[in-house]
Amino acid sequence: xxxxxxxxxxxxxxxxxxxxxxxxxxxxxxxxxxxxxxxxxxxxxxxxxxxxxxxxxxxxxxxxxxxxxxxxxxxxxxxxxxxxxxxxxxxxxxxxxxxxxxxxxxxxxxxxxxxxxxxxxxxxxxxxxxxxxxxxxxxxxxxxxxxxxxxxxxxxxxxxxxxxxxxxxxxxxxxxxxxxxxxxxxxxxxxxxxxxxxxxxxxxxxxxxxxxxxxxxxxxxxxxxxxxxxxxxxxxxxxxxxxxxxxxxxxxxxxxxxxxxxxxxxxxxxxxxxxxxxxxxxxxxxxxxxxxxxxxxxxxxxxxxxxxxx
Numbered sequence: 190x191x192x193x194x195x196x197x198x199x200x201x202x203x204x205x206x207x208x209x210x211x212x213x214x215x216x217x218x219x220x221x222x223x224x225x226x227x228x229x230x231x232x233x234x235x236x237x238x239x240x241x242x243x244x245x246x247x248x249x250x251x252x253x254x255x256x257x258x259x260x261x262x263x264x265x266x267x268x269x270x271x272x273x274x275x276x277x278x279x280x281x282x283x284x285x286x287x288x289x290x291x292x293x294x295x296x297x298x299x300x301x302x303x304x305x306x307x308x309x310x311x312x313x314x315x316x317x318x319x320x321x322x323x324x325x326x327x328x329x330x331x332x333x334x335x336x337x338x339x340x341x342x343x344x345x346x347x348x349x350x351x352x353x354x355x356x357x358x359x360x361x362x363x364x365x366x367x368x369x370x371x372x373x374x375x376x377x378x379x380x381x382x383x384x385x386x387x388x389x390x391x392x393x394x395x396x397x398x399x400x401x402x403x404x405x406x407x408x409x410x411x412x413x414x415x416x417x418x419x420x421x422x423x424x425x426x427x428x429x430x431x432x433x434x435x436x437x438x439x440x441x442x443x444x445x446x447x448x449x450x451x452x453x454x455x456x457x458x459x460x461x462x463x464x465x466x467x468x469x470x471x472x473x474x475x476x477x478x479x480x481x482x483x484x485x486x487x488x489x490x491x492x493x494x495x496x497x498x499x
Contacts (some may be wrong), residue, residue: 192242209478225269230320237258255277314346314348318344391439
């Protein structure tokens, strides 16, 4: 922890830690139960105030989280303080802006948005695809998402956005697979597997700017299986209509939720191999949400994974 007096090691003052993130929320969250014994004169007392910094490290002293306290609540007779901290991406999630981008790549748009808020920038996945975006009072994180989604619609790559060591980073999903697989033989405690066809789009019709029909892309196998679920796309200048329309197709979503022995490598945006006998799953999935909980000597990780996000 860092306050006005400098850095303080508060490891022994924390009874429970939950560190979590999700692809739907750019900011990672750190929740702590902080010991604050009112009636123990000799016990050290540190009160994390709003705006003070908190850091989380693994056993190898690698930084996992840095952020600021946004909520604290003292539970007097229990002798604890409940703390919630967010990393610096919370400012992107809570801020809005108006821009008119012309010929800017997703990485350039990200730099402009972050610079306006004073958010530090780390490694940004290069796309090299210029875009045209009019953003009127749009959320800053939404702008970055939209920019990379625009690139994704043309290059078919998927991206993960988040903070790393105090800097905003954008990574291409699928380039690296977590070294330690998740397996029912070694580290799975609980698991569930589901398939969902509610969001299926298996036909996209393409039109020009005058609403004249150009063509169609479709998944005939999926049409035979569930019937036609159709969307439409109006061709945009400087974009390959067939490529964009193909990326609008949505298949059956396969999702698995797992509780494992704790491992800090299992984080949102990472790709991991799942080998689960009970659900008969043996595939590579992308982690879409994660929650790590330390309670005394116990450490467990809960993750949601989606094969469709790779």
